[in-house]
Amino acid sequence: MKIGLFIPCYVDALYPEVGVSTYKLLKSLGLDVEYPERQTCCGQPMGNAGFERMSVPLAKKFDELFAPYDYVVAPSASCAAYVRCFHPNLLGKKPEDCEAAGKTVDIVEFLHDVIQVKSLPAKFPHKVSVHNSCHGVRELGLSSPSERNVPKFNKIIDLLQLVEGIEVVEPERPDECCGFGGMFAVEEQAVSRKMGLDKVNRHIATGAEYVTGPDSSCLMHMQGVAEKEQLPIQFIHVVQILASGL
C-alpha cells in the first residue's frame, strides 16, 4: 500500500514533530510512505475566508501531486476534510472523478478504519482530555456528533485506549467548537477568544494534564489562549501519543 504523506502548511511550519510522529507511525506499520515535496496547502484558509477561487489552483496541484498513491494521509482532520469535502467542488468534478479527494484521510481514521490497528507499542502515563474538533466530528465522522441520535462512537478514544498507562477523559460539551475557525479567530477575535477560554477551562476541569486531538490548529488556538491566561494545561497532537513508543 502506497501512502502519500500530506503535512499541511501550518503543521509543516509550526509542528514538524507532528509530521515526524505521523511518518514514524506509518513506517512502523510496514507501509510504503512518500512525502511529495512540492506540497504546500489544501486551500482551506482562503476558502473559509471567502476567497475560494484562490484555492482552485492549489486543489488542482494537490490532485495531481497525490494521484499516484493508494491513500493520502494527513495528521489534520480539518485539512483532510477540506480536501475530501470541498476539493471536488473546487475542481468542478464529482468526488469519484477526483484523483486524490476520495482517498484523503486523517491519520485517525486511517489507523482506525483502513489499517484497523489493534495494538501499538505506545506508552503515555498521563491523563488526557480529548478534543473532538468540529470538522473531525461533523465532516469526517471521527466520533458521533452530540447533536445526532446515532450510536455513540469515538475513533480517537478507541485508538488512545491502545496506549499503555493512559487515562482518557472528555470535557463537558465534548464537541463544542473551540473558536479557532481559521481567519474567524482574528476577524471575530473577542468571541473566538471567549470560545477558546471556555473550551480550555472545560478541558482543565477534567483534571487532565494534556489536551489531545487530531487537529494542531485547534490545539494551537487553545494553547495560545491558555498561555496568555497562564492556564495550567499542556497540548499534544494525538499522533504524538500514538507514536510515543517509537
Place this chain on the structure above:
Amino acid sequence: MSTQHSKAAEVYQQHTEVVQRHDQTFFGVRQKRDRMAQALPEWERLREAASQIKKHTITHLADYLETFEANAVRNGVHVHWAADADEYNRIVYDILSQHQVKKVVKSKSMLTEECHLNENLEKRGIDVVETDLGERILQLMKLAPSHIVMPALHVHREDIGNTFRKLIPNFDEIAQSYAAVGSMPADENDPTFLTFVARMHLRQQFAEAEAGMTGANFGIAETGDVVVCTNEGNADMSTSIPKLHIVSMGIEKLIPNYEAMGVFQRLLARNGTGQETTVYTSHFRGPRPGGEMHIILVDNGRSSILGNEEHWQTLKCMRCGACMNTCPVYRRSAGYSYTYFIPGPIGINLGMLRDPRQYSDNVSACSLCCSCDNVCPAKVDLSTQVYRWRQQLDSLGKADPMKKMMSQGMSFLFNHPSVYKTALKCSPMVNWVPAPLMNLKLNPWAYGHQMMKFPKKSFHELWKEVII
C-alpha cells in the same frame, strides 16, 4: 479586520457574567433538545422526512398555494396575497380600518417583525398589543426580539419588574388583587407575581381588542387549515374574544396535509425548546360564528429565494430556533450583535437573502463548526450556505481588505513551492521579534493568544535532513 457583528460582540464580552449566563441558558435549551432527540429512536428519520416534505412542497409551491387558497375560501376564509411588506401592511390596515378597529391583540409572529407591521399600524393610530409574554415585555421596553423563539430570555426579571411598574397603568391595582388572595411576595420581582401582573394586564387587552392577529407555524394545503403553536395560549385568547381574526403567513409555511403535519408537530417543540410539544397547538379552519377570518399569504422575497440555486433550501426552515441555541457564536454574542432582525445561523443566511450588501456584516459570525447543520430538523445546510456567502463578499464589494490581502499573500506563497520553502526557513526569525512588537494591534492573533514559537526547522527541512 472587523465587522459590525465582531465589534458589537467585543463590546458584549465586557460583561463576562452576562455572556456566561446567556451561553449557559441557551446551551441548556440545546441539552433539553438533545434529550428529546435521544428519546425518539426514529429521530433522524423524522428529520429526513421533514426535509423531503419541505423540499417537495417548496418545489411545488404554486400548486399547493392554489389548493390551500381554494380550501380556505371554501371554509369561509378571506384569502389575500401580498407580494411584499408594503402590500402586506396595506392589506392589514384596510381590513382593520373597515372594521373600525382601534386595538389589535397579536400572538407572536416573526413575519410581522419582518414587515414592520406594528410601527405601520401605530403610525396610523391603531394600538397593537403583543400578547406573547416575552414579546410584550420587549414591546414595553421598546426592544427587538433577541431570539426568534425565546425573544426576551436575555432580559432579567429586575428589568421586567421595573418596566411593569412604570408602564402598566393599573399595576398597583393588580398588585393589590394579588395581595388580596395571598400576600405580597418578599421580592418585588418574584416571577410568580410578575407573571400574575402580566396575565391580568393581558386579559384586559384581550377584552378590549376588536381584532386578533396570529402568525402561522403551518398552513395545510389539503384542508386550508392554519396551525399555530404557542406555550401561553395567547393565540387562542387573541382569536377567542375578538370576532375578527387575521392570519399572517409566509408562503413557505405550507405543507401538503396532516400526515406531514404529524412529522413537523413531533419535531418543532422538541427541537426548539426541548418540549415534547408546545402547550397549545391550535388549528384554525374558519371564522367563528358571526366572525371573520382572513389569511394573508406573504411573499416578500420568498419566491426569489426559491429561484436561488445555492440558497433555496433556507425555505425549508420552520423557525424552531435550534440553530441559535447550538451556535457557539450566537450564545456568546447574543441577538443584538447581529444586524439582521433574525440572528444566529439562519439569520445570517436570511439577512443575506434579504439584502446582501446591507447585511453582510453577519457573515463573519460563524466558525464553520457545522453544529447547526446537525440540529436543524429540516436539514438546512446552514454552514455550507454561510461558506457560500463568504465567497460572494468580494464581488459584492464587501470583502475585508486585510483578509483579502492575507489570502492573496497565502495564495502566492502556496502556489510557489520554492518560495514557500524559503519562507519556512525564515519563519523561525519571528521568534526573535521582541514580544512587545508582536503584541501590537497590528497582530490580531496577539489579542487573545500568546504568540506561537516557530521550531528551528520545518517538516520540509527535517524530511530532507533526517528522515531520508
